[in-house]
Each structure stands twice: as structure tokens, then as C-alpha cells.
Amino acid sequence: MLAKTLRSPKTVLFLSIVFCLTLVAVSTFASTAESVAPPPANQDVAWWVWPLVLFVVTFVLGILAVLGGVGGGVLFVPIVGGFFPFNIDFVRGAGLLVALAGALAAGPGLLKRNLASLRLALPVALIASAAAIGGAMIGLALKPNVVNILLGATILFIVIIMATAKKSDFPNVPKPDNIAQSLGIMGIYREESIGKDVEWTVHKTPQGLLLFIVIGIMAGMFGLGAGWANVPVLNLLMGAPLKISVATSKFLLSITDTSAAWVYLNQGAVLPMIVVPSIVGIMLGSMVGVKILAKAKPKAIKWMVIGLLLFAGLRALLKGLEIWK
């Protein structure tokens, strides 16, 4: 039923607008609840309202993330940070744990099917996770409005990448570079769609590793999962096949986000009241999303996700600039 509904681009557009308007209403309610002056303690919003709304919204985000082919974290942080009353410190801490939980859940299956490659992931993860610690420390030291401005700009950049980046199923790698050769970064996997075993290796590893420093910093700073950046670097720059890139990227998040998550945890930037409903909501939503995926029109959903990110990115930017508080 839901899958049938999601086949029509007009319906998808309508649902996107409804979802955006709901977020605006949520945000307006949040700012109204905060701006009642003077706010006597017993007139504040009941504690269970926001976690419940959070659970519902993250459930929807979980569905959209699977259908739109993005990680939960990249939707979670700008949307929850922009439209809920929680401080961006706690939202980023929760965002990392949401992305981490998703990666931990997907990791075992991807590793066992030999789609996520330890040989590719280990060197990259070392660079990205070390950089993510630095990113987390920078992020927690910056003022919230600066974080929001940078976050908004990053999300708008992600929108451009999602809307324009090409993907290559089997990139041509004429010769592995020296690092790839000495570390033996290569493998073979069964590509069921063409019924063949595909051999792969990578090149331009030094350039890739340099970019993973930037990716790690951004992941830690904003609490975003970094699949949106991992996949283009692994696939388009380093030349790993698309399936290997997507699977290794997902697995990579379980390592990159771990290091940043520890920094947030140690700095007390983790609130169970935000984290647990979000993780459970996103995971349940992802399970429903996987079921819908087979029947829904991915292109229409992809544009819906891009539209949502555009909206959330603008919101973060305007919030940071104190134009839309």
C-alpha cells in the first residue's frame, strides 16, 4: 500500500511538503514553548512529548534513508538539530550514535558476503577515525551558531553532490598504486546482477587517504555519518566497484563514528532521552524501508530526500545566522 503510494512522483512531492510543514510546525511549537516568559517550571512541555515526536520523526527518517540511499545520520542531525528544542551538542552526539548503530547492524552481513572489505577499510578507517577525534573536539569547542552555519553549508554541499555526482559500477583501474600494491588492497566478489566474479583493486590511494582526513573531521564535527563522502571517494577517486564502495563505506562508519562518539560521550554530550528513541526509531524505520524499497520508485524518493536535505540545510544555515531562530 505504502509502496504503491510512493510510486507516484506527485504523491512523493505532496508527502515531502507535508513532512516539511510538519517540521516547521514542530519547530514553531518548540520556540513557542521556550519563549513563554517567565516560564514557570510546571508550565513547560511534558518530558515525554519530545522523545515521542522524536521517535515518530526518526522512524520516518529511517524509511527515507533506506529509500534515498543515504545514512540515517546525515538526515538526523540537520532535521533534529533544526526543528527540535535539543541543543546541537546533544543532537550531534545522538547523530553519531544513530549512524554507529546503523553501521554496526549492517556491518556483519556486508563483511560475511565479502562486499565490505577489511583490506580496504582498515587503512582508510585509521586515518578517518583519528581525524574524527579532532573533528569532534573542534565541533564541541565551537559556538552553536558557528556549528549551525558550517553544518548548513555542509548539508547544502551534500545536496549538490547528491544531485550531480555520477557513480560508476565498475571503474577502470589500469594499475594499483604503490600503497594499494604493498597493502594488497584488492579482492574478488560475486556480482549476481551479471553472474560473474569481479576482480577489483584501487588506485590513487594517497589522494584518497588525504580526503579521508577531511571526511573524518567533518563526521566528528557535525555528528554526521559520512557515507555521502565515503562512497564518491572510494568509487570515483580510488576506483573500487560501486557495491564494494557502498558496503565498505557503511562498515567504515562503525569505526570512524566510534572514535568521535567516545569524545561526545566523555564530554557529557549524550542524553539517553534523545539517543535511545532515535536509534530505535531509525532502526525500525530502516526495516520498513527495506521492505518498501523493492516496490517504490527510487528516483522520486531520491529527489524527496534531496529536497528534505535542502530544506534542513537552509534551516541550519538561517538558524546559525539568526535569521530563522
Add this chain to the structure above:
Amino acid sequence: MANDKTKASEEQIVYANILNKGMWSGLALLIITFIIYISGALPSHVPIEELSKTPPGSDVPYWSMRAHDFNQAFNIPTGWGWTALAGKGDYLNFVGIAWLAGLTILCYSAIIPILLRKKETPYVLIAIAEIAVLVLAASGILKVGGH
């Protein structure tokens, strides 16, 4: 038909198995401790109904405060100081969170003997360096300033 070369390596399988068991046990722990927290079965360090309240002298509720200010308001220790509060409903949740965040260290530790046996020296060094990075992050030694 898929041949042996397409199969995952021994270290990949070991890593995956630990991750799988660890993830599900961590998730179960997280849900159980959260139920204990919201049911009030254990008293919380920060009373649950306080989170959405606006303290006197502030214009935002507690959960809208920066982490640093929130910790100061409730005298919450940073680093591993939360373990002293693990008997409280809210900080009991940190056990599951820390378990999930610590899983990767466990997985890396488990594959090092396999990599050593296979004489994969560069990967042994990478795995040891990764454990060092994660232990450093988890240690609480790294402090964030700027508030």
C-alpha cells in the same frame, strides 16, 4: 558458481561474528536500560521531568543547554566519571552506549592474532594503531576547551 576466492577471509568472518553478537546484545541492553529509566524503576541522577523544564535565570530548558552547561547544572562528571552514576536510571543507559562504542576495539583485538599468523605485518600494525586511536578517544584524556 561462486568460488573460494569470492569468500570472505577468516579475519573478516571473525570480525563479523563478534560485531553481530555484540551489536544485538548492545541494542538489547540499550532498550532494557531505557525502559528501566523511563519507568522510574531506578531513581535518575537528573530527574526525567526536569529535562524539559526551564531553570530559573535561564531562557532555555535544560536539554537546550550546551552540554558543558548542562553538566555543570547537574554536577555531572565528564570522562568515565559516569560509571560512578551507573546505578542511576539515566546513567545506566550509558552501559549499553559504551558497549556499542567499545565493540570495534574488541573486534580489532580479535583479528590481530589471525593477521599475525598470516604474517600480514602492515595490517597488524594498522590494527594496533587503530586500537591505540580508539583507546585514546575512549580514555577521556582528551579535553575540549572553548567554553
